Amino acid sequence: MNPVSLPLPPLLRAAALVLLGALALGGAAGCSTAADSAPRTPQEQESSPTRTPTATPTATPTSTATDVGWVQLMTPMNQQAVKLLTLAAARAAEPRVRDFAVRLRTGQEAELNRLRALLTRMGLPGTDVHAGHDMPGMVTVRDLEAARAAEGPAFDRLVLVRIRDHLRQSAQVSRSEITSGRRADARELAAALVTAREASLAELERLPGAGRALG
DSSP, X not given: OOGGGSOOOXXXXXXXHHHHHHHHHHHHHHXXXXXXXXXXXXXXXXXXOOOOOOXXXXXXXXXXXXXXXXXXXXXXXXXXXXXXXXXXXXXXXXXXXXXXXXXXXXXXXXXXXXXXXXXXXTXXXXXXXXXXXXXXXXXXXXXXXXXXXXXXXXXXXXXXXXXXXXXXXHHHHHHHHHHHOOOHHHHHHHHHHHHHHHHHHHHHTTSTTHHHHHO
């Protein structure tokens, strides 16, 4: 049986595709023809025309599978969080929860701009490769539907729990990028995200109703 055809859970399938792509690129870059690699005799060297050295291309940051996986996960995570925060900014029963949602949404949108710019620099598409996957910490379609149906304190509790999970998981994933990623610009952005999430989590846990909602 072809191992690629085995059914994989969404997270493992996404990781496998990233790794396969990285291996394919690396293999193509390392190939050379037999004619290029075979040693030449002195007679062949004398009869061959002198080769003009080609200009060395400008060095660009190399992206690893970790870099690619991180930016392709963080982008939709922020996009989905912004949708829930937009609802919370308009409908939260507690004024301090509404204010928090407004400020956090602004921060998440600013991060999105930086994440999309990073996708462009890395030559990656802006499409959501995790569409349809219930990734840990991702605000799902079901979460948004439940939020639209909830009211008052129940709505606030749902927002606090889902945004807490989003902040925690995205901070954890970003720490992995800082440790294992290779691109300096990706690691710098990941560090900024971790700092922002730690501050947001501390503030979220002090909001009215957070104790009961978060346990």
